[in-house]
Amino acid sequence: MLTCDFCGRRAEEGAATLTWTFAVENDRRKAFCDSCSRENLRSMEGKLDSEFW
Template identity: 55%
Template sequence: MPICSFCGQQAETDEVPLTWVTSVENGRKLLYCDQCARENVRSIEGKLDSAWW
């Protein structure tokens, strides 16, 4: 099951919800739930690593 890399929220199904964001940081694929993505959208679009959020 997909898990948010920021807050740890688990998706309800085995598929990544359409509202979640996928990011690649340091060669790793990370998933962010819709709430974390909304709260950090500027940092995500600015390609900042999640360590800076």
């Protein structure tokens, strides 16, 4: 079961998680639900190297 690493929300079984975002930090894959992804978009963008934008 997929769990948001920010708020702890769990994706329902069989639910589409296309709106979730994923990251790799310290060799660990992290998942963020659609709500947390929208609320923290600027912070996520700020962590990207300039070659990605």
